Amino acid sequence: MIEDAFCRTKMIIGEDGFESLQKTFVVIVGIGAVGGYVLEALVRAGIGKIRVVDCDVLKKSNLNRQILALNSVLEKPKVDVAAQRVYDINPNCILEKRQIFVSKENIPNILEGNPDVLIDAIDVVRAKEELLSYAALHGIKTFSAMGAALRIHPEFIRIATLDKTNTCPLAALMRKNLRRKKLPLENITCIYSEEVLKIKPEIVDEHGKRILGSLPTLTGIVGLTLANKVILDIIKEVKR
Numbered sequence: 001m002i003e004d005a006f007c008r009t010k011m012i013i014g015e016d017g018f019e020s021l022q023k024t025f026v027v028i029v030g031i032g033a034v035g036g037y038v039l040e041a042l043v044r045a046g047i048g049k050i051r052v053v054d055c056d057v058l059k060k061s062n063l064n065r066q067i068l069a070l071n072s073v074l075e076k077p078k079v080d081v082a083a084q085r086v087y088d089i090n091p092n093c094i095l096e097k098r099q100i101f102v103s104k105e106n107i108p109n110i111l112e113g114n115p116d117v118l119i120d121a122i123d124v125v126r127a128k129e130e131l132l133s134y135a136a137l138h139g140i141k142t143f144s145a146m147g148a149a150l151r152i153h154p155e156f157i158r159i160a161t162l163d164k165t166n167t168c169p170l171a172a173l174m175r176k177n178l179r180r181k182k183l184p185l186e187n188i189t190c191i192y193s194e195e196v197l198k199i200k201p202e203i204v205d206e207h208g209k210r211i212l213g214s215l216p217t218l219t220g221i222v223g224l225t226l227a228n229k230v231i232l233d234i235i236k237e238v239k240r
Helices: 007-022 035-045 078-089 125-137 169-180 216-234
Strands: 025-029 049-053 094-098 117-120 142-145 157-161 188-193
Touching (some): 007 216, 035 049, 035 078, 035 216, 049 078, 117 216, 125 169, 142 216, 157 216, 188 216
Parallel strands (some): 025 117, 049 094, 117 142, 142 188
Antiparallel strands (some): 157 188
């Protein structure tokens, strides 16, 4: 066998499975603690086209848990750092970047071009609800990361459609709000935790957003679990 960058992937999912990954267009909204690991895994798996969406720059406080964060790239836009990393891994990946904050008005722009998969890895509640609402209304296959901060036990991580999630407060809020809008929930697959939270956040930033403690292990596990679920969904029709 002639070795190439993806030979180990092809050995386990086959040429047809790998071809499916190469033909897939994924939009990742939020490339921080969870989304950065999603991006890393999907690029290394061979996804052919990825659009990354994030409005932030990398800060020193990101160093404890975000795979994109290094001292050498602090204060640089996450989407720019992500693009360089993607090209270093797979120069043939088509990478698009949008340095914007998610809002109801710009979601159609974020999701233009008929992506095959939407990955939601944002933690701003209002923006998350608007993104999931739009995806549900338009039948876009969606994988969403729920609360990963404040957790310390990976054994409680679960995968379920939004209507079947439990325990996670963020998932409960999304479920309630989308049901109130009479939107379908079965097309949104969630990565969430059933760990009961014992720590209450008390710190907020200048914008009123809560600052939550998090471990690099848990956010990384959630991101990689989400990416793995996406990969398996893409190749599910391919026989090995």
